[in-house]
Amino acid sequence: MIKDMVVKALRDYEFYQAVDQNYDVILNANEHHMDILNEKLQDKMIEAIKNVSINRYPHPNNISLRKKYADFIGLDTENVIATVGSDEGIRVISDTFLEAGDVAVSAVPTFSMYKEIAVLGKGKFINIESDDALSVDVEKIIKVSNENNAKVIYICSPNNPSGYIYKREDIIKVIDNTKSIVVIDEAYMDFYGESNLDLINYSNRVIVLKTMSKAFAGAGLRVGFILSDKETSSYLDASRLPYNLSSVSEAIAMVLLDNYDIVKEEIDVIINERERVKKVIEKIDDVTLFPVSANFITFRSKKAEELYLKLEENGISVRKFGDELKDTLRISIGSKEENKKLIEVIKEVI
Numbered sequence: 001m002i003k004d005m006v007v008k009a010l011r012d013y014e015f016y017q018a019v020d021q022n023y024d025v026i027l028n029a030n031e032h033h034m035d036i037l038n039e040k041l042q043d044k045m046i047e048a049i050k051n052v053s054i055n056r057y058p059h060p061n062n063i064s065l066r067k068k069y070a071d072f073i074g075l076d077t078e079n080v081i082a083t084v085g086s087d088e089g090i091r092v093i094s095d096t097f098l099e100a101g102d103v104a105v106s107a108v109p110t111f112s113m114y115k116e117i118a119v120l121g122k123g124k125f126i127n128i129e130s131d132d133a134l135s136v137d138v139e140k141i142i143k144v145s146n147e148n149n150a151k152v153i154y155i156c157s158p159n160n161p162s163g164y165i166y167k168r169e170d171i172i173k174v175i176d177n178t179k180s181i182v183v184i185d186e187a188y189m190d191f192y193g194e195s196n197l198d199l200i201n202y203s204n205r206v207i208v209l210k211t212m213s214k215a216f217a218g219a220g221l222r223v224g225f226i227l228s229d230k231e232t233s234s235y236l237d238a239s240r241l242p243y244n245l246s247s248v249s250e251a252i253a254m255v256l257l258d259n260y261d262i263v264k265e266e267i268d269v270i271i272n273e274r275e276r277v278k279k280v281i282e283k284i285d286d287v288t289l290f291p292v293s294a295n296f297i298t299f300r301s302k303k304a305e306e307l308y309l310k311l312e313e314n315g316i317s318v319r320k321f322g323d324e325l326k327d328t329l330r331i332s333i334g335s336k337e338e339n340k341k342l343i344e345v346i347k348e349v350i
């Protein structure tokens with residue numbers, strides 16, 4: 001049987017089920033509601049693609065994009081590795097630091113790829129349960145990490161799906177009191193604005209992940225960045241496949257970076273819209289609103305299931321969770337028009 005031949009981690013693997021996207025309004029994946037490249041930068045995007053020699057391999061170290069991103073974020077090119085989204089960034093980190101049987105940890109609920117990639121890489125993953133308010137206990141992270149010689153600790157801030165923001169002093173406490181690699185995933189930080197990127201200068205065990213999938217409206221491009229101390233970066237780079245990023249993605253990503261003013265304008269629109277949606281969600285019966293810090297709002301309420309069904313009925317897809325997060329919905333912030341439709345349905349239910 002083929003099943004007996006595949007690696008153990010895959011035999012009983014629950015394959016990720018992509019959500020059927022046959023909805024009028026898709027608010028389930030924390031994507032940007034606007035196709036900024038096509039709507040606002042199409043000419044520049046086409047020009048950039050025209051200049052790509054598709055018959056040639058990309059530069060093996062994505063040098064142009066890394067340099068541009070380094071300038072954008074205030075680092076040197078050697079601090080930056082470009083990856084196929086943050087997902088690849090997580091895999092590169094895992095391949096670089098986790099031997100078979102090594103442990104990675106994270107407070108949960110959080111982004112599922114930390115665990116999936118660690119386990120696929122034959123590592124072990126330890127979930128650190130959060131309290132009912134989905135607040136993280138950093139003392140527990142430190143204790144569990146030390147007891148299990150954790151090689152990697154994932155800190156997702158703002159956290160997906162809880163919106164939890166790790167206090168800077170807590171992150172420093174984790175760095176100071178463990179020997180682990182501390183990965184700070186800032187996929188949603190553009191919507192909050194208090195980055196801990198400078199901590200890569202505090203310790204060479206700190207790695208920061210960034211992506212163009214959220215605030216930059218580039219989920220389809222598959223571009224992300226790993227930022228770290230230069231020596232750390234050189235090891236990470238060694239476990240990245242050459243030519244990982246397509247020249248087309250690289251060229252288009254540079255258009256977005258060159259036009260950050262447009263990207264920023266839309267981030268501000270999303271932040272304003274988020275407040276509008278939040279005011280309505282707050283009125284849902286017995287609602288517990290988790291920290292609102294990213295381009296989504298997560299809340300718990302006895303009305304969650306009823307609301308979920310009513311939204312589906314109206315062609316609006318949002319994210320609900322299994323037993324691990326009962327009565328909880330995560331709703332991405334859409335366009336003004338989409339949010340209007342969303343608010344209308346929420347008002348019917350509350």
Ligand SMILES: Cc1ncc(COP(=O)(O)O)c(C=O)c1O
Pocket residue numbers: 029030084085086087088111156159160185187188210211212213219222223224
């Ligand atoms: C916290 C977090 N990190 C990383 C990612 C992966 O993003 P990418 O599209 O860059 O692979 C996601 C995607 O939803 C996410 O929520």
